[in-house]
Amino acid sequence: MDEDFRKAALDYHRLPRPGKLSIEPTKRMATQRDLGLAYSPGVAAACMEIAADPSTAYDYTTRGNMVAVITNGTAVLGLGSIGALASKPVMEGKAVLFKKFANLDSIDIEVDERDPERFVEAVAVLEPSFGAINLEDIKAPECFEIERALRARMKIPVFHDDQHGTAIIVAAAVRNGLMLQEKPIGEARIVTSGAGAAALACLDLLVAMGARRENITVCDIEGVVYEGRQVLMDPYKARYARDTEARTLAEALPGADVFLGLSAPRVLKAEWLPAMAPRPLILALANPEPEILPEAVRAARPDAIVATGRSDYPNQVNNVLCFPFIFRGALDAGATTINEEMKVACVEAIARLARAEASEVVVAAYGGQAPIFGPDYIIPKPFDPRLILEIAPAVARAAMASGVSTRPIADFDAYRQVLERFVFRSGDLMRPVFAAARNAGRRIAYSEGEDERTLRAVQTVLDEGIAEPVIIGRRAVIEERVRSMGLRMDLQGSVTVLDPSVDTEAFAPLLPLYQSKVGRRGIPPDAAARYIRVRPTVAATLLLEAGQVDAAIVGGTGEWMTQWHLAFDIVGKRADVNRVYAMTGVILPAGTLFFVDTHLLVDPNEEQIAEMTMLAAEQVRGFGVTPRVALLSHSSFGASDAPSARKMRRALRLIRERDPSLEVDGEMHADAALEPAIRDRAVTDGRLTGSANLLVFPNLDSANIAYNLLKAAADGLQLGPMLLGMNKPVHVMVPSTTARGIVNLSAIAAAQSG
Numbered sequence: 001m002d003e004d005f006r007k008a009a010l011d012y013h014r015l016p017r018p019g020k021l022s023i024e025p026t027k028r029m030a031t032q033r034d035l036g037l038a039y040s041p042g043v044a045a046a047c048m049e050i051a052a053d054p055s056t057a058y059d060y061t062t063r064g065n066m067v068a069v070i071t072n073g074t075a076v077l078g079l080g081s082i083g084a085l086a087s088k089p090v091m092e093g094k095a096v097l098f099k100k101f102a103n104l105d106s107i108d109i110e111v112d113e114r115d116p117e118r119f120v121e122a123v124a125v126l127e128p129s130f131g132a133i134n135l136e137d138i139k140a141p142e143c144f145e146i147e148r149a150l151r152a153r154m155k156i157p158v159f160h161d162d163q164h165g166t167a168i169i170v171a172a173a174v175r176n177g178l179m180l181q182e183k184p185i186g187e188a189r190i191v192t193s194g195a196g197a198a199a200l201a202c203l204d205l206l207v208a209m210g211a212r213r214e215n216i217t218v219c220d221i222e223g224v225v226y227e228g229r230q231v232l233m234d235p236y237k238a239r240y241a242r243d244t245e246a247r248t249l250a251e252a253l254p255g256a257d258v259f260l261g262l263s264a265p266r267v268l269k270a271e272w273l274p275a276m277a278p279r280p281l282i283l284a285l286a287n288p289e290p291e292i293l294p295e296a297v298r299a300a301r302p303d304a305i306v307a308t309g310r311s312d313y314p315n316q317v318n319n320v321l322c323f324p325f326i327f328r329g330a331l332d333a334g335a336t337t338i339n340e341e342m343k344v345a346c347v348e349a350i351a352r353l354a355r356a357e358a359s360e361v362v363v364a365a366y367g368g369q370a371p372i373f374g375p376d377y378i379i380p381k382p383f384d385p386r387l388i389l390e391i392a393p394a395v396a397r398a399a400m401a402s403g404v405s406t407r408p409i410a411d412f413d414a415y416r417q418v419l420e421r422f423v424f425r426s427g428d429l430m431r432p433v434f435a436a437a438r439n440a441g442r443r444i445a446y447s448e449g450e451d452e453r454t455l456r457a458v459q460t461v462l463d464e465g466i467a468e469p470v471i472i473g474r475r476a477v478i479e480e481r482v483r484s485m486g487l488r489m490d491l492q493g494s495v496t497v498l499d500p501s502v503d504t505e506a507f508a509p510l511l512p513l514y515q516s517k518v519g520r521r522g523i524p525p526d527a528a529a530r531y532i533r534v535r536p537t538v539a540a541t542l543l544l545e546a547g548q549v550d551a552a553i554v555g556g557t558g559e560w561m562t563q564w565h566l567a568f569d570i571v572g573k574r575a576d577v578n579r580v581y582a583m584t585g586v587i588l589p590a591g592t593l594f595f596v597d598t599h600l601l602v603d604p605n606e607e608q609i610a611e612m613t614m615l616a617a618e619q620v621r622g623f624g625v626t627p628r629v630a631l632l633s634h635s636s637f638g639a640s641d642a643p644s645a646r647k648m649r650r651a652l653r654l655i656r657e658r659d660p661s662l663e664v665d666g667e668m669h670a671d672a673a674l675e676p677a678i679r680d681r682a683v684t685d686g687r688l689t690g691s692a693n694l695l696v697f698p699n700l701d702s703a704n705i706a707y708n709l710l711k712a713a714a715d716g717l718q719l720g721p722m723l724l725g726m727n728k729p730v731h732v733m734v735p736s737t738t739a740r741g742i743v744n745l746s747a748i749a750a751a752q753s754g
């Protein structure tokens with residue numbers, strides 16, 4: 001990890017508040033009555049139900065959705081036995097992954113106890129609190145006995161992630177990797193580096209899948225685990241001891257088809273690789289630093305397939321692909337344990353996903369590039385939205401079929417819909433946009449380069465690889481701010497700084513262009529030259545119009561409309577539209593809502609409402625989201641004959657003529673847009689399914705008020721305004737735009753220009 005990334009990681013953990021998770025209540029507690037229901041006396045009713053029938057704890061408490069991540073800190077990633085306290089960032093991280101990927105509530109518990117028996121005692125008594133236990137980063141051989149004892153004592157799933165989560169994902173990767181290398185598992189010669197929790201569990205599962213014990217050689221810190229070895233041996237390793245002359249990893253490797261590294265950094269040397277069998281599979285999975293880096297493998301063995309545990313290389317073989325989803329399926333089926341059948345179901349589901357053709361939604365999630373099964377894609381990526389949809393039901397079915405489910409799922413179609421709703425809500429709206437921006441490799445000009453929000457955003461834009469930034473402002477001021485804010489950008493390298501008052505060689509050639517745009521709009525030639533120097537929006541937009549950058553983010557200070565005019569006068573509108581509109585998104589925990597027109601047109605007519613709807617729907621599709629459009633009004637489906645209601649009805653007809661496939665309905669109240677049940681009470685032939693996500697308003701006041709109100713009341717994150725119909729990707733920030741908001745706009749602009 002370089003120093004830059006190390007510092008970014010520390011800031012990520014420390015700011016704006018320490019740590020990575022917090023706990024939120026799920027019930028309202030606003031009134032005296034709420035207090036009475038939640039606490040005394042109401043809570044006693046729930047207690048008594050559970051006392052009478054313990055299974056009702058799943059109805060009245062969080063238990064059924066709650067996983068504890070428990071460690072003693074003895075094998076933390078590949079960092080070794082760094083202790084319970086130092087392991088906390090990893091455990092908080094695992095808890096966040098449970099929430100983020102599978103909507104499971106999870107809390108980390110670091111137990112400062114190395115003695116296995118006392119550790120087991122400490123964990124076993126926690127059973128009432130949790131639906132399942134994820135043991136993490138406990139070293140071998142103690143982890144085997146600890147897990148066995150806890151599984152025997154506890155009637156909830158206990159799963160040592162480093163053993164079984166790793167084994168499942170390794171088994172899926174080996175299955176797909178050997179398929180590509182055209183080698184049957186029964187003939188594959190496997191050599192490990194590592195004989196600990198992860199490595200031994202992987203081998204057990206590979207043997208269950210057909211690997212032959214006589215083809216397996218295990219190495220640990222002492223070298224080969226051979227028959228009769230006395231040093232650093234335990235009964236678990238001894239099961240894989242071989243009758244062999246080889247004593248070191250280098251001696252064990254010749255002829256090997258698979259290298260499985262679950263040990264320590266850099267233990268596999270490139271010079272040993274030529275001796276491996278043709279088309280080897282190299283899984284260098286130690287974290288954070290693998291046994292060998294992929295570039296070294298590629299140089300030595302171009303015919304190899306290589307995987308690591310990290311997200312910055314292709315083929316991330318990491319238990320994050322398994323544990324959130326296997327626990328989701330297990331808890332939803334009320335499984336009392338996670339058994340072999342459930343693990344095998346998980347392996348099959350993961351392996352199948354990498355081989356399956358990607359749908360449109362998946363392509364969007366992968367940033368517009370369809371993942372294709374092959375040497376650089378043997379395993380899905382953690383953000384693949386299909387993981388939860390495929391793995392959780394497969395695990396739940398296996399739990400039911402193997403008789404360990406206490407709450408069988410009656411309707412798998414309905415279950416899948418619940419999971420799909422979660423994917424849509426959590427689906428970080430911006431993820432596909434970020435990925436598309438990264439693929440585009442664009443240059444973006446920022447007009448307000450001296451603004452701290454811009455500088456913070458530019459740092460993230462660089463870190464995320466979204467674009468190459470060009471920032472407008474005084475170099476000395478920017479240098480000072482970058483230093484005082486502790487930012488890491490290189491103002492001589494990755495970022496270009498342009499000061500229109502000083503860098504005349506960059507801006508003087510743009511003057512004729514600007515004059516040609518505004519000469520007949522009341523800006524005389526001498527004023528044009530001055531505007532370029534003193535109005536950074538003009539400077540940034542001119543760079544865009546001249547083709548020197550691919551997008552521009554301007555404004556954020558002063559009057560929005562003035563800034564918009566400055567930009568619009570230069571780039572103009574698309575030839576195929578009549579005007580430009582503004583759409584604003586509000587990102588909320590329950591999903592994202594888009595509002596149009598929030599900034600430009602005071603009182604649009606039906607023709608303009610139709611045009612803005614078509615443009616907004618196009619932009620929403622760009623997020624990989626199917627637009628569901630509601631035309632809003634004070635009137636509900638013809639109830640009022642007021643001019644504004646009639647306008648929306650006429651707009652609906654125009655939209656349906658232009659795009660019969662678009663899901664759109666109206667005119668309707670805002671609550672009907674979000675609640676299908678309210679619509680169903682009003683009309684029987686509704687043309688909108690589910691909750692609308694694109695809200696079209698009859699005028700500027702209502703759109704602008706609605707999005708601001710929702711943002712403030714519900715603590716939403718604003719996305720935009722995004723300009724619809726501009727001839728080039730330029731966006732004008734509002735004064736309240738945050739650094740995060742600028743990053744999002746940057747990604748949108750970069751993706752639009754791609």
Ligand SMILES: NC(=O)C1=CN([C@@H]2O[C@H](COP(=O)(O)OP(=O)(O)OC[C@H]3O[C@@H](n4cnc5c(N)ncnc54)[C@H](OP(=O)(O)O)[C@@H]3O)[C@@H](O)[C@H]2O)C=CC1
Pocket residue numbers: 074075076077078079137138139140161162163166193194195196197198199219220221222232261262263264267285286287288308309317318319320
């Ligand atoms: N990508 C993924 O999803 C996962 C990766 N891992 C990684 O696997 C590694 C091991 O984790 P885990 O099994 O939980 O830990 P354990 O402590 O249980 O096992 C570590 C094993 O690595 C061996 N080892 C340590 N140093 C060396 C070395 N220099 N050369 C050869 N062998 C060595 C140890 O040998 P000995 O037995 O002699 O002490 C032991 O067998 C870690 O780096 C971890 O990050 C783990 C889980 C998941």
Ligand SMILES: CC(=O)C(=O)O
Pocket residue numbers: 076077078137161162286287309318319320
């Ligand atoms: C990924 C993981 O669990 C580990 O490296 O320990």
Ligand SMILES: [Mg+2]
Pocket residue numbers: 077136137161162
């Ligand atoms: Mg681990």
